[in-house]
Amino acid sequence: MDLSNLQSRVSSAYIPPHRTQLHPRMHTFSSLSPPNNQPKSHSNRDKWLILAASLFVVPFLFYLFTIARGVHQSSKFGESKPKLFGIIIDAGLTGSRIHVFEFLNEGMTPFIGLDGTGSSSLKVSPGLPRFANDPESAGQSILGLIEFAKKRIPKSEWKDTKVQLMGTGELEKLGLDSREAILESCRRVLRSSGFLFKDEWAAIMKGQEEGLYAWVAANYALGTLGGEPQETTGVVELGGASMQVAFAPRDPPPMQFSRIIKLAGVTYNLYIQSMPHFGxxxxxxxxxxxxxxxxxxxxxxxxxxxxxxxxxxxxxxxxxxxxxxxxxxxxxxxxxxxxxxxxxxxxxxxxxxxxxxxxxIVSYFLVEFLGKPVPPDKFFYISExxxxxxxxxxxxxxxxxxxxxxxxxxxxxxxxxxxxxxxxxxxxxxxxxxxxxxxxxxxxxxxxxxxxxANQSGSTPLDWTLGAFILQTMLE
Incomplete structure (x- = not known):
């Protein structure tokens, strides 16, 4: 699917076409011709009535025009719809990358430009897992990311802009004490950032969550999010520590692989599997x-x-x-x-x-994927x-x-x-x-x-971070 076409479809959803049509009865009035047998006195009287009516109608129309012009030129009428912002920090093995999303929260789904205008990002190295022996320095490593976000978000919006740090599976491999010390170091920086933050928003993301977010991102980009489950597209994300697989099967998936979500009024029972060691x-x-x-x-x-x-x-x-x-x-x-x-x-x-x-690699999902229930053209593959x-x-x-x-x-x-x-x-x-x-x-x-x-050179990322932002915005 051509994403440029997709973008135009997404945009047009917010500007429904309007058509103005002349009522059939009006055609009858316009086709009537004046009778030829009216007395001349009545004709003169009609002319005077038309002239008198004009003396009242013309000033009234001028008054309406003046009011309309004033409203049109007012600041409230001319200002564009407010843009909202959100921040997600992807804390991976090789580095931490911040994504600053800019969106319009209209309807049931946030509108994000996929042409590069909807987000900006910056990556710093090393990744948080490298601070296992010096957890206090972990927070200092993301200071540059916070400054990057502040330059792209108006100061008046900071207090309403949610910032989250999502650690991937590499952090989970560390000992409990080291892991918590690293996260707490980052929380201190995020608390004092000026952005909207709660301690629970800095946490380690499970593999199944990453698969869910990747599925949301792919279907948002392809225009199928909010559609019937069988119309959506499955996704295979070749992530960091693990490979994620997510799709909507015809039959309910096994409990250990099932994730039920409701988006835009539609309930999806997804099959999501995280395959460790294949990222x-x-x-x-x-x-x-x-x-x-x-x-x-x-x-x-x-x-x-x-x-x-x-x-x-x-x-x-x-x-x-x-x-x-x-x-x-x-x-x-x-x-x-x-x-x-x-x-x-x-x-x-x-x-x-x-x-x-x-x-x-060949597991239950591939039996579904390669067999009749889920044909190959219903899957999409994501990689940076x-x-x-x-x-x-x-x-x-x-x-x-x-x-x-x-x-x-x-x-x-x-x-x-x-x-x-x-x-x-x-x-x-x-x-x-x-x-x-x-x-x-x-x-x-x-x-x-x-x-x-997921092109990280400036365009909106087609990866799990986009899906995480969209899903959480829709659920709030």
Whole structure:
């Protein structure tokens, strides 16, 4: 679906067409001709009556015109409808990203521009999980994000603008004391930010919640949110620590995977499953650990005999990122095909050594997805990736991946100003991971244009943060 067409449809919903039509009886009056047999005296009398009426009607019309002009030129008539704001901080493994949403709260669904005018974002590194040994510094790491939001929201709106911090699964892996200390450090900063905040708005998000939010975001963007359940689109989000799957099945899903919500007067009983260890961040970190073990050649099934890390572009300076040395301990050699092979080998190994189910990629949801109940064209795939239109095919993604893998690092930096080094570094791996998972594992064709990319270069994100904001705004 073309998102530009979608945007025009969404916008038009707020400006219903009006038609003015002449009543059929008026045609009768207008077609009547004056009788020819009226006496001349009556004709003269009618002329005087018309003249007298005009003396009263013309001043009255002038009075109405003056009043209407004054109302039209008043400040209340001319001012645009007020814009509202909301803030969500996505606290992930590699960094914390703030999303500042700007919206019109009309009708049952908030209106957010999907052309880049509806939100702005900024990411800072490292992520909150990196402060496990120094939790008091976690709050200081998000100060820059708060200042970013203050520059984009009028000061008069701060006290009414809700700010939330949502930690992903990486934070949950920390010990209880470290986790709570990190969150409390962030809460102190948010309490004093001037924005609307409550302590419970800084918390760790469960995998099922992320899947729900991704489903809301995809269906909002596709124009199906608020429609009948069978008209909505399922979503597969290739997230951070886990992969999320959400869709509305024909039959009620098992209790452990069921989530019932009511939006715009419609009740949805969704199937939502979070698949640990298959998110991009989790696979990236595992791949780095394997590289660091110096055992890639024996582990690899690629057979290409390429020494070093094929998922890192040539020319990248490993010493420039000491904090990420665990992941980047091998020589960068940048090769898309080899990187994709390494990712496939890792995914296969992960399934074979599953310890905490569900670890299988092919699970209940795929039986539904690949079978008759939920046809493939009812699913949409979301991943964060830069440089592509909001929806693209796997073939286009593969071409972009070859660019990010095999071009020199300094050439990439010159071509993509303003992109964080760690984000730019991972685009080679991310493209290989998405193609390997969706094409080789799930059987999605290379020409299928249902891959949605959460472009973080300025446009409104097509990811779970958009869905979280929309859902919570609708439920309030």
């Amino acid at each position: 991009q961040d989790a696979v990236w970190e595992s791949l780095g650990e394997i590289q660091n073990s110096r055992d890639m050649l024996t582990f690899s099934s690629s057979g290409e005999g390429i020494a070093g890390n094929p998922c890192i572009p040539r020319g990248y300076d490993l010493t420039s990122n000491a904090s990420n040395a665990k992941l980047l301990a091998s020589q960068p050699v940048g090769n898309f095909s080899a990187c994709k092979s390494e990712v496939m080998a890792l995914l296969k190994r992960r399934q074979e050594k599953c310890v905490h189910p569900p670890c299988e 990736f830069f440089g592509l239109v909001p929806k693209a095919s796997l073939s286009e993604l593969e071409s972009a991946g070859q660019h990010y893998c095999e071009d020199d690092w300094y050439k990439l930096k010159n071509q993509h100003h303003g992109i964080d080094d760690l984000d730019l570094l991972r685009y080679c791996f991310s493209s290989a991971y998405i193609v390997a998972l969706l094409h080789q594992s799930l059987g999605i064709t290379m020409i299928d244009k249902r891959i949605g990319f």
